[in-house]
Amino acid sequence: xxxxxxxxxxxxxxxxxxxxxxxxxxxxxxxxxxxxxxxxxxxxxxxxxxxxxxxxxxxxxxxxxxxxxxxxxxxxxxxxxxxxxxxxxxxxxxxxxxxxxxxxxxxxxxxxxxxxxxxxxxxxxxxxxxxxxxxxxxxxxxxxxxxxxx
Numbered sequence: 001x002x003x004x005x006x007x008x009x010x011x012x013x014x015x016x017x018x019x020x021x022x023x024x025x026x027x028x029x030x031x032x033x034x035x036x037x038x039x040x041x042x043x044x045x046x047x048x049x050x051x052x053x054x055x056x057x058x059x060x061x062x063x064x065x066x067x068x069x070x071x072x073x074x075x076x077x078x079x080x081x082x083x084x085x086x087x088x089x090x091x092x093x094x095x096x097x098x099x100x101x102x103x104x105x106x107x108x109x110x111x112x113x114x115x116x117x118x119x120x121x122x123x124x125x126x127x128x129x130x131x132x133x134x135x136x137x138x139x140x141x142x143x144x145x146x147x148x149x150x
Contacts, residue, residue, distance in 0.1 A: 025111040
């Protein structure tokens, strides 16, 4: 059995835990690691399946119907690294977050690719960023209004 990462009571911050292998992804030029307890599944689907949502932040790429559920998709590039999503490839890869993390449960964080897994020691040695819940703004889910033109 894989030991759970050490999670503070707020679930907002985690510290790398020896003996745990983290799921390593690439987002642009950056590497981003996910604790295994936070990952429900890695999804791949065609871009044409994404239903865009007007009136929401561009960080929300839309939703996709996946295995009988509607999954909101968030750009990891925009949400975590404050960058703009350059392009959308034909095949999208998303890390779907598990129920254990609360408000973001079921959300798919769109990454460029999954690279594999790393230990806590490798995480520190490579300078890979470990995802934290506070990386994703709570304002993300607030609808935007039309701006009035004078």
